[in-house]
Amino acid sequence: MMMINPSNFFDLDEELVDSYILKLQEILNASDNWDDDVYWSLPLIIENLWDGHFDIDLYEKDNSLIIFGVYIDDVNEEIKNILTKEGEMNSSNNNKYSLDSEVEILLSIGRSDFEFWKESIHKDFTWYHVGIEGYIGLQTLEDFISLYTTYTEKLYEYLIDNGFEYKEKNEGWNPIYQKRAMEICYENDCYWIFLDGFKDTQPWECYHYLKDVIKEIEEFINKK
Secondary structure, three states: OEEOOHHHHOOOOHHHHHHHHHHHHHHHHHOOOOOOOOOOOHHHHHHHHHHOOOOEEEEOOOOEEEEOOEEEEEOOHHHHHHHOOOOOOOOOOOOOOOOOOEEEEEEEEOOOOEEEEEEEEEOOEEEEEEEEOOOOOEOOHHHHHHHHHHHHHHHHHHHHHOOOOOOOOOOOOOOOOOOOOEEEEEEOOEEEEEEOOEEEOOHHHHHHHHHHHHHHHHHHHHHO
């Protein structure tokens, strides 16, 4: 096996790279190796390829291209020469898979206690992020529900006012179990909630994420 530089892989013809990534996406999402709420989106696969989390290998015996242990294709000599060319890894190629990103804050509330922003990683893909400051101490968990509800309502207003067509939660995907990561602490007579943050290619998923967070806090209160 020869490990391939991701930069060389993305220097292949764009249509060929597209076909390889789409094939990998289909195989990954059909696998039983992941939690039920894991969906391998194209941007996520591309990020993992650039970061080296998905090995790209060439089996030289028969020139088989293997990505993340998955057989993708048999390559000809022209493709092999591109894949195996020498040089340092460069993630700033001028093709559509470049990881040069542009970040734009779309909505900020308070002293950046709540932010909704988009990150354009390459010309075809955009991540939408939502984040809430964790170092906010409140006397009750109900206070957090009130605060997070305000954030959620403001995000809803922003999306509607700016022409984002409403999308149902997980549209096109059907997870059978889903939990949002959070840590609830009690210190100095206050509650503190730390969230992992969230990103998705669909902006409305950020809204649904906030709704889920509020629901899970309510469920925790009811169990106390």
